Amino acid sequence: MxxxxxxxxxxxxxxxxxxxxxxxxxxxxxxxxxxxxxxxxxxxxxxxxxxxxxxxxxxxxxxxxxxxxxxxxxxxxxxxxxxxxxxxxxxxxxxxxxxxxxxxxxxxxxxxxxxxxxxxxxxxxxxxxxxxxxxxxxxxxxxxxxxxxxxxxxxTAYPSESVAVTDIKEWGIWTTTKINEFITENKVRVDEILVGKDVFYKILTDYNKSSDKVITATPKRVQTQDGDYELHLDVFGFNYVMIPDTTDTQGNAIDTANWFQLRNDAxxxxxxxxxxxxxxxxxxxxxxxxxxxxxxxxxxxxxxxxxxxxxxxxxxxxxxxxxxxxxxxx
Structure with missing residues:
Protein backbone atom coordinates (compact mmCIF):
# COMPACT_ATOMS: atom_id res chain seq x y z
CA MET A 1 0.00 0.00 0.00
CA THR A 156 31.70 4.52 18.49
CA ALA A 157 33.13 7.81 19.79
CA TYR A 158 34.68 10.37 17.47
CA PRO A 159 38.45 10.80 18.01
CA SER A 160 39.14 13.65 20.42
CA GLU A 161 42.09 15.20 22.21
CA SER A 162 42.89 18.22 24.35
CA VAL A 163 45.28 20.97 23.33
CA ALA A 164 46.42 23.93 25.43
CA VAL A 165 45.72 27.31 23.86
CA THR A 166 49.30 28.32 24.73
CA ASP A 167 50.53 25.63 22.31
CA ILE A 168 48.75 27.35 19.43
CA LYS A 169 51.14 30.11 18.43
CA GLU A 170 49.31 31.13 15.25
CA TRP A 171 45.86 29.88 14.28
CA GLY A 172 46.45 29.80 10.52
CA ILE A 173 49.58 27.64 10.79
CA TRP A 174 47.99 25.39 13.43
CA THR A 175 44.84 24.90 11.34
CA THR A 176 46.90 24.06 8.26
CA THR A 177 48.89 21.48 10.22
CA LYS A 178 45.80 19.80 11.66
CA ILE A 179 44.03 19.68 8.28
CA ASN A 180 47.09 18.12 6.65
CA GLU A 181 47.26 15.50 9.43
CA PHE A 182 43.55 14.75 9.00
CA ILE A 183 43.88 14.26 5.22
CA THR A 184 47.02 12.13 5.57
CA GLU A 185 45.44 9.85 8.19
CA ASN A 186 41.98 9.47 6.65
CA LYS A 187 42.56 9.96 2.90
CA VAL A 188 39.51 12.23 2.74
CA ARG A 189 39.15 15.98 2.65
CA VAL A 190 38.02 18.31 5.42
CA ASP A 191 34.57 19.53 4.38
CA GLU A 192 34.09 21.92 7.27
CA ILE A 193 35.77 23.48 10.28
CA LEU A 194 33.34 23.88 13.16
CA VAL A 195 34.37 25.78 16.29
CA GLY A 196 32.75 26.57 19.62
CA LYS A 197 31.98 30.14 20.53
CA ASP A 198 35.04 30.62 22.81
CA VAL A 199 37.39 29.32 20.10
CA PHE A 200 35.59 31.38 17.44
CA TYR A 201 36.15 34.64 19.30
CA LYS A 202 39.68 33.68 20.31
CA ILE A 203 40.60 33.20 16.64
CA LEU A 204 38.95 36.52 15.80
CA THR A 205 40.68 38.38 18.63
CA ASP A 206 44.11 36.90 17.91
CA TYR A 207 43.79 37.67 14.20
CA ASN A 208 42.85 41.30 14.80
CA LYS A 209 45.68 41.75 17.34
CA SER A 210 48.30 40.75 14.80
CA SER A 211 50.39 43.76 13.80
CA ASP A 212 50.55 42.77 10.11
CA LYS A 213 46.75 42.78 9.60
CA VAL A 214 45.76 45.99 7.80
CA ILE A 215 42.04 45.15 7.60
CA THR A 216 40.36 43.82 10.73
CA ALA A 217 38.22 40.70 10.42
CA THR A 218 34.56 40.62 11.35
CA PRO A 219 32.24 37.62 11.59
CA LYS A 220 29.70 37.19 8.80
CA ARG A 221 26.07 36.29 9.36
CA VAL A 222 25.39 33.87 6.52
CA GLN A 223 21.86 32.86 5.48
CA THR A 224 21.37 29.21 4.54
CA GLN A 225 19.12 27.76 1.86
CA ASP A 226 16.38 26.97 4.38
CA GLY A 227 16.35 30.53 5.74
CA ASP A 228 18.44 29.86 8.86
CA TYR A 229 21.50 31.93 9.80
CA GLU A 230 25.03 30.86 10.73
CA LEU A 231 28.03 32.80 11.98
CA HIS A 232 31.16 32.41 9.81
CA LEU A 233 34.68 33.79 10.11
CA ASP A 234 36.91 33.92 7.01
CA VAL A 235 40.54 34.35 8.04
CA PHE A 236 43.89 32.73 7.13
CA GLY A 237 42.20 31.36 4.01
CA PHE A 238 39.87 29.19 6.11
CA ASN A 239 36.17 29.41 6.89
CA TYR A 240 35.46 28.80 10.58
CA VAL A 241 31.78 28.14 11.38
CA MET A 242 30.49 28.71 14.91
CA ILE A 243 28.67 25.80 16.53
CA PRO A 244 25.41 27.22 17.92
CA ASP A 245 24.25 26.68 21.49
CA THR A 246 22.16 23.53 21.47
CA THR A 247 20.44 21.00 23.70
CA ASP A 248 19.88 17.26 23.47
CA THR A 249 16.54 15.44 23.55
CA GLN A 250 16.46 15.73 27.35
CA GLY A 251 16.95 19.47 27.32
CA ASN A 252 20.57 19.29 28.51
CA ALA A 253 23.00 21.78 26.98
CA ILE A 254 25.78 20.26 24.85
CA ASP A 255 28.89 22.24 25.78
CA THR A 256 30.99 22.88 22.68
CA ALA A 257 32.41 26.28 23.65
CA ASN A 258 36.07 25.15 23.49
CA TRP A 259 35.76 22.80 20.48
CA PHE A 260 37.75 22.94 17.26
CA GLN A 261 36.34 20.22 15.01
CA LEU A 262 37.37 19.00 11.57
CA ARG A 263 34.70 17.03 9.69
CA ASN A 264 34.11 15.13 6.52
CA ASP A 265 30.41 15.15 5.62
CA ALA A 266 30.24 11.38 5.14
Whole structure:
Protein backbone atom coordinates (compact mmCIF):
# COMPACT_ATOMS: atom_id res chain seq x y z
CA MET A 1 0.00 0.00 0.00
CA UNK A 2 1.37 3.41 -0.96
CA UNK A 3 0.56 6.94 0.08
CA UNK A 4 -2.73 8.13 -1.34
CA UNK A 5 -3.15 11.29 -3.43
CA UNK A 6 -4.27 13.37 -0.44
CA UNK A 7 -1.21 12.36 1.62
CA UNK A 8 1.08 13.21 -1.28
CA UNK A 9 -0.59 16.63 -1.50
CA UNK A 10 -0.12 17.20 2.24
CA UNK A 11 3.57 16.30 1.98
CA UNK A 12 3.86 18.76 -0.89
CA UNK A 13 2.42 21.51 1.31
CA UNK A 14 4.72 20.48 4.20
CA UNK A 15 7.83 20.63 2.03
CA UNK A 16 6.84 23.94 0.43
CA UNK A 17 6.33 25.67 3.77
CA UNK A 18 9.35 27.68 4.96
CA UNK A 19 11.41 26.18 7.76
CA UNK A 20 10.99 28.34 10.85
CA UNK A 21 13.18 26.42 13.31
CA UNK A 22 16.95 26.02 13.52
CA UNK A 23 18.23 23.03 11.52
CA UNK A 24 22.01 23.50 11.82
CA UNK A 25 22.67 19.80 12.46
CA UNK A 26 19.82 18.34 10.39
CA UNK A 27 20.99 19.98 7.20
CA UNK A 28 24.60 18.97 7.76
CA UNK A 29 23.71 15.32 8.23
CA UNK A 30 21.53 15.45 5.10
CA UNK A 31 24.01 17.44 2.98
CA UNK A 32 25.00 15.64 -0.21
CA UNK A 33 23.55 12.28 0.84
CA UNK A 34 20.65 10.08 -0.18
CA UNK A 35 18.84 9.08 3.05
CA UNK A 36 18.78 5.42 4.04
CA UNK A 37 15.07 4.52 4.27
CA UNK A 38 13.49 1.13 5.08
CA UNK A 39 9.93 -0.09 5.54
CA UNK A 40 10.73 -2.01 8.71
CA UNK A 41 10.65 -0.95 12.37
CA UNK A 42 14.37 -1.65 12.83
CA UNK A 43 17.39 -0.53 10.85
CA UNK A 44 19.88 -3.37 10.30
CA UNK A 45 23.48 -2.14 10.58
CA UNK A 46 24.75 -4.81 8.16
CA UNK A 47 22.49 -3.35 5.48
CA UNK A 48 23.60 0.16 6.39
CA UNK A 49 27.22 -0.99 6.05
CA UNK A 50 26.52 -2.30 2.52
CA UNK A 51 24.84 1.01 1.69
CA UNK A 52 27.82 2.97 3.06
CA UNK A 53 30.31 0.90 1.04
CA UNK A 54 28.31 1.34 -2.18
CA UNK A 55 28.10 5.07 -1.53
CA UNK A 56 31.91 5.16 -0.96
CA UNK A 57 31.34 6.45 2.59
CA UNK A 58 33.03 3.41 4.06
CA UNK A 59 35.98 1.73 2.34
CA UNK A 60 35.92 -2.03 1.88
CA UNK A 61 37.63 -3.70 4.83
CA UNK A 62 36.94 -0.77 7.14
CA UNK A 63 35.17 -1.65 10.34
CA UNK A 64 31.61 -0.46 10.81
CA UNK A 65 31.38 1.42 14.13
CA UNK A 66 29.99 -0.33 17.17
CA UNK A 67 26.63 0.79 18.47
CA UNK A 68 25.35 0.30 21.98
CA UNK A 69 21.90 0.51 23.51
CA UNK A 70 22.11 1.30 27.23
CA UNK A 71 25.59 -0.26 27.34
CA UNK A 72 24.91 -3.45 25.32
CA UNK A 73 26.28 -3.91 21.80
CA UNK A 74 23.47 -4.00 19.23
CA UNK A 75 23.31 -4.96 15.55
CA UNK A 76 20.53 -2.59 14.64
CA UNK A 77 18.40 0.19 15.99
CA UNK A 78 14.64 0.58 16.38
CA UNK A 79 14.05 4.32 16.54
CA UNK A 80 11.02 5.63 18.37
CA UNK A 81 8.62 7.46 16.10
CA UNK A 82 8.65 11.25 16.30
CA UNK A 83 4.98 12.04 16.33
CA UNK A 84 2.75 15.04 16.71
CA UNK A 85 -0.90 15.62 16.00
CA UNK A 86 -3.20 18.61 15.64
CA UNK A 87 -6.83 17.94 16.60
CA UNK A 88 -9.70 19.52 14.69
CA UNK A 89 -13.49 19.43 14.68
CA UNK A 90 -16.23 20.53 12.29
CA UNK A 91 -16.30 23.83 14.20
CA UNK A 92 -12.79 24.68 12.95
CA UNK A 93 -14.17 25.94 9.68
CA UNK A 94 -14.33 29.71 10.06
CA UNK A 95 -18.12 29.44 10.00
CA UNK A 96 -18.18 28.71 6.28
CA UNK A 97 -19.99 26.03 4.33
CA UNK A 98 -17.87 23.66 2.21
CA UNK A 99 -16.75 25.44 -0.93
CA UNK A 100 -17.21 28.94 0.47
CA UNK A 101 -14.07 31.04 0.25
CA UNK A 102 -12.09 32.88 2.86
CA UNK A 103 -9.98 35.91 2.04
CA UNK A 104 -6.48 35.91 3.56
CA UNK A 105 -4.11 38.76 2.69
CA UNK A 106 -6.46 39.72 -0.10
CA UNK A 107 -6.34 36.25 -1.68
CA UNK A 108 -9.28 33.91 -1.97
CA UNK A 109 -8.75 30.48 -0.40
CA UNK A 110 -11.02 27.54 0.31
CA UNK A 111 -11.70 27.41 4.06
CA UNK A 112 -11.07 23.65 4.32
CA UNK A 113 -7.69 23.95 2.65
CA UNK A 114 -6.86 26.96 4.82
CA UNK A 115 -7.51 24.94 7.99
CA UNK A 116 -5.48 22.00 6.66
CA UNK A 117 -2.57 24.26 5.81
CA UNK A 118 -2.59 25.77 9.32
CA UNK A 119 -2.37 22.30 10.89
CA UNK A 120 0.43 21.23 8.57
CA UNK A 121 2.31 24.47 9.32
CA UNK A 122 2.15 23.64 13.04
CA UNK A 123 3.56 20.16 12.35
CA UNK A 124 6.38 21.73 10.29
CA UNK A 125 7.53 23.34 13.55
CA UNK A 126 7.07 20.52 16.08
CA UNK A 127 8.55 17.58 14.13
CA UNK A 128 11.81 19.30 13.00
CA UNK A 129 12.46 20.54 16.56
CA UNK A 130 12.74 16.94 17.84
CA UNK A 131 14.63 15.82 14.72
CA UNK A 132 17.16 18.62 15.29
CA UNK A 133 17.72 17.58 18.91
CA UNK A 134 18.39 13.99 17.80
CA UNK A 135 20.63 15.23 14.99
CA UNK A 136 22.61 17.45 17.39
CA UNK A 137 23.34 14.58 19.76
CA UNK A 138 24.49 12.20 17.02
CA UNK A 139 26.39 14.85 15.06
CA UNK A 140 28.29 16.24 18.05
CA UNK A 141 28.55 13.36 20.52
CA UNK A 142 27.67 10.25 18.52
CA UNK A 143 24.68 9.45 20.72
CA UNK A 144 21.10 10.34 21.48
CA UNK A 145 18.52 9.50 24.11
CA UNK A 146 15.01 8.62 22.98
CA UNK A 147 12.64 11.35 24.18
CA UNK A 148 9.92 8.69 24.61
CA UNK A 149 11.59 5.70 26.28
CA UNK A 150 14.80 7.19 27.67
CA UNK A 151 16.85 4.55 25.83
CA UNK A 152 20.33 5.78 24.88
CA UNK A 153 21.85 4.77 21.54
CA UNK A 154 25.62 5.36 21.46
CA UNK A 155 27.92 4.95 18.48
CA THR A 156 31.70 4.52 18.49
CA ALA A 157 33.13 7.81 19.79
CA TYR A 158 34.68 10.37 17.47
CA PRO A 159 38.45 10.80 18.01
CA SER A 160 39.14 13.65 20.42
CA GLU A 161 42.09 15.20 22.21
CA SER A 162 42.89 18.22 24.35
CA VAL A 163 45.28 20.97 23.33
CA ALA A 164 46.42 23.93 25.43
CA VAL A 165 45.72 27.31 23.86
CA THR A 166 49.30 28.32 24.73
CA ASP A 167 50.53 25.63 22.31
CA ILE A 168 48.75 27.35 19.43
CA LYS A 169 51.14 30.11 18.43
CA GLU A 170 49.31 31.13 15.25
CA TRP A 171 45.86 29.88 14.28
CA GLY A 172 46.45 29.80 10.52
CA ILE A 173 49.58 27.64 10.79
CA TRP A 174 47.99 25.39 13.43
CA THR A 175 44.84 24.90 11.34
CA THR A 176 46.90 24.06 8.26
CA THR A 177 48.89 21.48 10.22
CA LYS A 178 45.80 19.80 11.66
CA ILE A 179 44.03 19.68 8.28
CA ASN A 180 47.09 18.12 6.65
CA GLU A 181 47.26 15.50 9.43
CA PHE A 182 43.55 14.75 9.00
CA ILE A 183 43.88 14.26 5.22
CA THR A 184 47.02 12.13 5.57
CA GLU A 185 45.44 9.85 8.19
CA ASN A 186 41.98 9.47 6.65
CA LYS A 187 42.56 9.96 2.90
CA VAL A 188 39.51 12.23 2.74
CA ARG A 189 39.15 15.98 2.65
CA VAL A 190 38.02 18.31 5.42
CA ASP A 191 34.57 19.53 4.38
CA GLU A 192 34.09 21.92 7.27
CA ILE A 193 35.77 23.48 10.28
CA LEU A 194 33.34 23.88 13.16
CA VAL A 195 34.37 25.78 16.29
CA GLY A 196 32.75 26.57 19.62
CA LYS A 197 31.98 30.14 20.53
CA ASP A 198 35.04 30.62 22.81
CA VAL A 199 37.39 29.32 20.10
CA PHE A 200 35.59 31.38 17.44
CA TYR A 201 36.15 34.64 19.30
CA LYS A 202 39.68 33.68 20.31
CA ILE A 203 40.60 33.20 16.64
CA LEU A 204 38.95 36.52 15.80
CA THR A 205 40.68 38.38 18.63
CA ASP A 206 44.11 36.90 17.91
CA TYR A 207 43.79 37.67 14.20
CA ASN A 208 42.85 41.30 14.80
CA LYS A 209 45.68 41.75 17.34
CA SER A 210 48.30 40.75 14.80
CA SER A 211 50.39 43.76 13.80
CA ASP A 212 50.55 42.77 10.11
CA LYS A 213 46.75 42.78 9.60
CA VAL A 214 45.76 45.99 7.80
CA ILE A 215 42.04 45.15 7.60
CA THR A 216 40.36 43.82 10.73
CA ALA A 217 38.22 40.70 10.42
CA THR A 218 34.56 40.62 11.35
CA PRO A 219 32.24 37.62 11.59
CA LYS A 220 29.70 37.19 8.80
CA ARG A 221 26.07 36.29 9.36
CA VAL A 222 25.39 33.87 6.52
CA GLN A 223 21.86 32.86 5.48
CA THR A 224 21.37 29.21 4.54
CA GLN A 225 19.12 27.76 1.86
CA ASP A 226 16.38 26.97 4.38
CA GLY A 227 16.35 30.53 5.74
CA ASP A 228 18.44 29.86 8.86
CA TYR A 229 21.50 31.93 9.80
CA GLU A 230 25.03 30.86 10.73
CA LEU A 231 28.03 32.80 11.98
CA HIS A 232 31.16 32.41 9.81
CA LEU A 233 34.68 33.79 10.11
CA ASP A 234 36.91 33.92 7.01
CA VAL A 235 40.54 34.35 8.04
CA PHE A 236 43.89 32.73 7.13
CA GLY A 237 42.20 31.36 4.01
CA PHE A 238 39.87 29.19 6.11
CA ASN A 239 36.17 29.41 6.89
CA TYR A 240 35.46 28.80 10.58
CA VAL A 241 31.78 28.14 11.38
CA MET A 242 30.49 28.71 14.91
CA ILE A 243 28.67 25.80 16.53
CA PRO A 244 25.41 27.22 17.92
CA ASP A 245 24.25 26.68 21.49
CA THR A 246 22.16 23.53 21.47
CA THR A 247 20.44 21.00 23.70
CA ASP A 248 19.88 17.26 23.47
CA THR A 249 16.54 15.44 23.55
CA GLN A 250 16.46 15.73 27.35
CA GLY A 251 16.95 19.47 27.32
CA ASN A 252 20.57 19.29 28.51
CA ALA A 253 23.00 21.78 26.98
CA ILE A 254 25.78 20.26 24.85
CA ASP A 255 28.89 22.24 25.78
CA THR A 256 30.99 22.88 22.68
CA ALA A 257 32.41 26.28 23.65
CA ASN A 258 36.07 25.15 23.49
CA TRP A 259 35.76 22.80 20.48
CA PHE A 260 37.75 22.94 17.26
CA GLN A 261 36.34 20.22 15.01
CA LEU A 262 37.37 19.00 11.57
CA ARG A 263 34.70 17.03 9.69
CA ASN A 264 34.11 15.13 6.52
CA ASP A 265 30.41 15.15 5.62
CA ALA A 266 30.24 11.38 5.14
CA UNK A 267 30.70 10.57 8.84
CA UNK A 268 26.96 10.51 9.56
CA UNK A 269 24.09 9.55 7.28
CA UNK A 270 20.38 10.32 7.68
CA UNK A 271 18.31 7.16 8.18
CA UNK A 272 14.62 6.50 8.61
CA UNK A 273 12.78 3.38 9.76
CA UNK A 274 9.27 2.61 8.52
CA UNK A 275 6.26 4.53 9.77
CA UNK A 276 2.70 3.28 10.02
CA UNK A 277 0.26 4.36 7.36
CA UNK A 278 -3.47 3.71 7.56
CA UNK A 279 -5.59 3.88 4.41
CA UNK A 280 -9.20 2.68 4.33
CA UNK A 281 -8.74 0.92 7.66
CA UNK A 282 -5.67 -1.03 6.47
CA UNK A 283 -2.32 -0.37 8.15
CA UNK A 284 1.11 -0.89 6.61
CA UNK A 285 4.69 0.18 7.28
CA UNK A 286 5.83 2.70 4.69
CA UNK A 287 9.40 3.50 3.67
CA UNK A 288 9.22 7.28 4.04
CA UNK A 289 11.04 10.03 5.88
CA UNK A 290 7.69 11.49 6.93
CA UNK A 291 4.01 10.58 6.72
CA UNK A 292 1.05 12.89 7.22
CA UNK A 293 -2.38 11.36 7.68
CA UNK A 294 -5.73 12.08 9.27
CA UNK A 295 -7.54 9.94 11.81
CA UNK A 296 -11.29 9.35 11.47
CA UNK A 297 -13.55 11.62 13.49
CA UNK A 298 -14.50 10.39 16.95
CA UNK A 299 -18.19 9.32 16.77
CA UNK A 300 -19.02 11.17 20.00
CA UNK A 301 -17.01 14.40 19.81
CA UNK A 302 -16.49 14.69 16.08
CA UNK A 303 -12.79 15.36 16.75
CA UNK A 304 -10.26 14.11 14.22
CA UNK A 305 -6.49 14.61 14.06
CA UNK A 306 -3.89 15.49 11.48
CA UNK A 307 -0.76 13.50 12.35
CA UNK A 308 2.83 13.73 11.20
CA UNK A 309 5.18 10.83 11.96
CA UNK A 310 8.86 10.22 11.29
CA UNK A 311 11.20 7.48 12.52
CA UNK A 312 14.35 9.56 12.16
CA UNK A 313 17.62 8.02 13.32
CA UNK A 314 20.91 9.40 11.94
CA UNK A 315 23.71 6.82 11.99
CA UNK A 316 27.44 7.32 12.50
CA UNK A 317 29.00 5.17 9.78
CA UNK A 318 32.59 6.40 10.00
CA UNK A 319 33.59 8.20 13.23
CA UNK A 320 37.24 8.39 12.17
CA UNK A 321 36.54 11.19 9.70
CA UNK A 322 35.66 13.59 12.51
CA UNK A 323 38.38 14.98 14.76
CA UNK A 324 37.67 17.19 17.78
CA UNK A 325 40.29 19.26 19.59
CA UNK A 326 39.19 20.64 22.96
CA UNK A 327 41.16 23.82 23.54
CA UNK A 328 41.98 24.36 27.22
CA UNK A 329 43.03 27.56 28.96
CA UNK A 330 40.87 29.94 26.93
Missing amino acids: ALNAQQIAWLGIYNDLPMTVTTFFLRRIARGKIPYVVNTKSIDYEEVKKHAIKAKILKRGEKFPTSRLNGSVIKGVTPEVIKDSIPFTPYDALNRLPGQEVYINGKKVDHKKYEEDKRIASLKVSVPVVQEEIAAGVFLEGKYVSPDTGNEVTY AVIPAFAGVVNVVNGQSTLEAADLIIRETPADPETGEAKTLAESAYCPIVVNPNIVKTYKVTGL
